[in-house]
Amino acid sequence: MQASSATSDDERDLLAWLEDEPAESVADDVAAFRARFRPADAGRWTHGDLRVLEAAAERVLDMADRLRPQLLAVHLPVPGELYEVSERVCGALLDVAGWFAERAVQARGLGGERNVLCLGGLGLLSGVFILSGLAAAPVPAGVWRQVHRLARAAELMRAAPDDPARCAYLRLISVAVSQPEGLTGRELAWAFEFIDARVLAVAGFAAGASAGSAASWWIDTDADLAPQAAARRPLPEDTARATQLWYFNPRPMAQKLGECVEWITAHMTAAELAGMDCEVEPLASEEGAFPAGLSSLEALALLRRLRNHWMATPVREQPRRQNQYMVQVCMGLTAVWELGCSGRAEPGQVHEWVVLNESPAGLAIMSVAGAQANVEAGVALALRRDPQQPWAVCVVRWIRSEMPGQIELGLQVIGLSFQSVKVGFRGRAVQQLAPALALPVMEPMRRHPAMLAPAGTYASRRFVFVRDGTGVYIAQARALGLDMQTQGVELFQYEIDPYPI
Incomplete structure (x- = not known):
């Protein structure tokens, strides 16, 4: 890509600094970046040598890549110093993305340059989402405004389903409607890699009031606003305004995830029969559809939750x-x-x-x-x-x-109460009892007693449980299906088996 203007001495100095080795500490590196790239001087970067802007993007993305494993390695809440460094890096990513967006708007007539700028800006904003999620921090103000601005500049409503900028935009939307604050850091990073063009190609994405439905999320591209669920927040009453909104329906993607759930379930069954530990075995398919980072069990639990969120928007039934x-x-x-x-x-x-x-x-x-x-x-x-x-x-x-x-x-x-028990399922290659919590009936949400056990415990319909107290109580029961599964625990209702065998 050619520079849009002659390179000045200042820009050559900046390029030399950007291409030099970064500071050993991310905190020092982002401080030095801020000293050289001040938001007040944004006009210099949106009209100057494009190579400077691209090198700046590479530098802040490198900071984000170096910070990510540090955030993944700590428990929440993130230590104060690391939290503040993450905030500063997110601010730098947002600023550079804003400069990309401004330049993309100016380059509307230059298709190739505009597409590269839009894709680059959305990549920077994806970094903001991931870092914020890893720190459990709110997404900074202004992020969604820039996301939508880049999407408009890329004219995504006219783009092909596999267009890279369209996929980058819809990936952000897909994660945003999946309650990302309910994902662990490893799950969030895995989801960003997993949600690719094959999944996004089937998403419902259109403009105009006729495109909306009860299952849709509406998007106001003129506001600094995340996607809004039509089931939770009604559409604007202004009809003219409603026709200018974009609409996103994730339900077709949920159906696509069903194929992935079936493949992983079959993979885990085969591993169990072969005597392998499917709970910790890395997940990989022949087609390379699954990124590294989660075990089969963890990926299965995550995909089930994503499918539930995409099939129907969770709505709080009882006000708090x-x-x-x-x-x-x-x-x-x-x-x-x-x-x-x-x-x-x-x-x-x-x-x-x-x-x-x-x-x-x-x-x-x-x-x-x-x-x-x-x-x-x-x-x-x-x-x-x-x-x-x-x-x-x-x-x-x-x-x-x-x-x-x-x-x-x-x-x-x-x-509302519990008893400590141990449970063991039939059909497991390795016969062992797992610690679990026996929970009583909880009307109207649950009409049967339930067990809360470590993820991966549920393996068949029949199981036994043992409870110690004044005496030892042993019973055989029948599981009634999996009600909930997270990366750490799973919940299933049961009934005492009247005909134990």
Whole structure:
């Protein structure tokens, strides 16, 4: 690509610096970048030598790539210094993406240059989404405005289904409508790699009011606004405005995921019969359809959740009321199981959190212990308000961290009490008992008792469970199907088998 103007001495100096080795620390590198590329001088980069802009993009993307493994390696909430570095790198990515968008608008008549600019800008904004998600931080203000601006400049409504810029845009939309705050860092990174042209080619994507439906998400490309679910937020009453919106329907993609779920299930069955450990075996297909990073079990759980989100928009059935009081929290299935066995918590096992709002089916809590939280989406926890009350069992549905050291969890209540048991399924190549929590009936959400066990425990219809108490209780039961599966736990209802064999 040719430069649009003669290269000045300043630009040659910038190119030399950008092409030199980066600072060893990402914090130092982003500080040096900020000193040379000030937002106030944006006009220089949108009208100057394009090579400078491209080199700047490579430099900030390199910062993001170096920061990503650091974020993946820590528990939430992210330590304050790392959180702040992530914010600064996201700011740099957003600024450079904005310069790409401005240049793309100017290059409307130059198809090749415009397409490269739009794709490059969307790649930078994808980096913002991933870093923000890994830190459980909100997406910075202005990101969606630039995403939509680049999409308009690329004229995506006229683009072919496999157009790279169209795929990059729809990938961002697809992740945004999948409740990314409910994904672990590894799941989020895997999803960005997995959602490719083969999946996105079948997505419903059109403009005009006639394209909308109850299953659609509407997109206001003139606003700094994420996709909005039609089932949650009605379309604008202004008919003229509604005709200018874009509409995205992920349901056809959910049907496509069914093929992937079937392939992984067959892969796991074959591995189980061969005596292999499918829970930790890396996932790979002959077609190369699955990226590295998740085991078969983890990928299966993630694809099922993505399919559920894409098939039907989750809508809160019961409003939450604001409240504020302290609760005790025991984090993790193993810790909760041990708590049920001993009847008392070990030192450091229980921490205090504050409830922000609640409903019969769930609540939101905030940590008052800062970096002691060590939590991720999909884990189980137990909480209670008063030592005289039984422990309620919950699953973490989403995580948000709007500032360093602070973390907020959205919880789904799955049991108002529990008992610690061990379960074993028939048909497993390796016969062993797994720790589980026996949960009572929870009307109207659950009409049968249930088991919460480590992910991968459920293997067949029949299983046995053992409960220690004043005596040992052993029973055979029939599982009634998998109700929930995350990367860490799974929930299934059951009934006592009246005809054990």
